[in-house]
Amino acid sequence: MTFEEARAQFPVFERYAYLNAGTLGPLSRATLAAMDEQIRHDQELGRGGVAWFASVTALREQVRAQLAALLGTTPERIALTFSTTDGCNIVLSGLDLIADDEVVTTDAEHPGLLAPLGACAARVRVAEVTKRPTAEALEILLAQVTPRTRLIALSHVLWTTGQVMPVHELKAETGLPVLVDGAQSVAAIPVELGELDFYTVSAQKWPCGPEPTGALYVREPEALRVALPTSWSHLTIEPDGTFEPRVGAARFDFGWIAAPMLAGLSAALDDLPEWGFARAAEMAARCHAALVERFDVVTEPGQAGLISFRTQRDALEDAQRAYDAGVIIRNVDPVWLRASCGWWTSDEDIERLVTALV
C-alpha cells in the first residue's frame, strides 16, 4: 500500500491535521468496520452462547499473538490489559516492594506510571533528566541507583519533552529489573525488548487501536506474583480462593475485554505499514525543522514522534486556536504545546500546524 492509500484509510484526516496520537491514535476505516461487524456478530450469535464465547476467546489469543509480533516476542510473554497504567500497577504490586527498597525513575513520568509508583511502599528516587541533554540521561539516572534499588521504572519516550531514554543501557549497566512505560514508543519507534523485564503497551495511541486497549510484556511471568488477579488469572481455583495461575503472562490478563474492542485492535495491528517507522522518523524531523524556525522547540532533534514547543502565549488557548483552525495538538505543560508525528503525517499537516499558530 502506498502512503496516499494508507493515509486515505483514516476518515479523520479528511477534516483535521491530526497531530495527537500521543493521546489517542486515529482510527482507520478497517478498524471501525471490524468493530461494527463484531457488534453485529455479537447480537446475531447471542452474547454468551458457547460458539460466541469460543470465538471471543480465540479473538483474545489472536490479538495477543499480534501484540507479541509487534514487540518481537512470544504470546506467552504478553498479558492483555486496558492500558499502560494497568501494566504499571500489575508490575509494581507484584514485586511486593517494601519501605527499605528504592525505585529509580525520571522527572517526567506520566501519572500512569507515577501514581502506581507513589502507591508502592518503596522510596522513589527521581532523576532530573528533562532539563539536561538527552545524552546525559544515562549518567543522571545511574547516579540515583544505590544498593537498595530494586527497580528502574521509566518511559521509553518522555511524554512531556519527547526525549528517548536509554532503557537498554540502564539494564546493561545495572542488571536491575527494568519496567518500561511504552505508551509513547510502541508503534511510534522500533522497539526491541532485549533484556528488559517489563514493557507496557497503550494500544489506543500509536498502534491506532480503539480505547481502552493495552498489553504488558513480562520477560519471566512465573517470577512475578499475581497481586491483582482477575477471573482470567487462574487454571484452577479452590473454594478458599487459592489459585493455580495460568501458564505465562496470561495470568496477568486484566479482565474481560469487549469483543468489538478486540476486533478493532486486531484490524489496526494488521494494517501497521512496514515502512511506518522510517516515514514517521522523516516526518518528525520535518515537523521539528518547521517548528524550530518559528518557535522555541523543547524536544531535541532525532528523538521519537513527540515534539514539544513554546509559542510565548498560553498553551491551552493555543491548542484551542489550533483546533479551531482544524489542527489537533495538545498542551502538556502550562507553556508547552505537543505535536505527535506518525507515519501518516503529511507536509500539509505540518504547514497547517505552523500557519495556525504563527
Ligand SMILES: Cc1ncc(COP(=O)(O)O)c(C=O)c1O
Ligand atoms: C508516557 C505515558 N504513560 C502512560 C500514559 C497513560 O496511558 P494509558 O491510558 O494507556 O494508561 C500516557 C498517556 O498519555 C503516557 O503518555
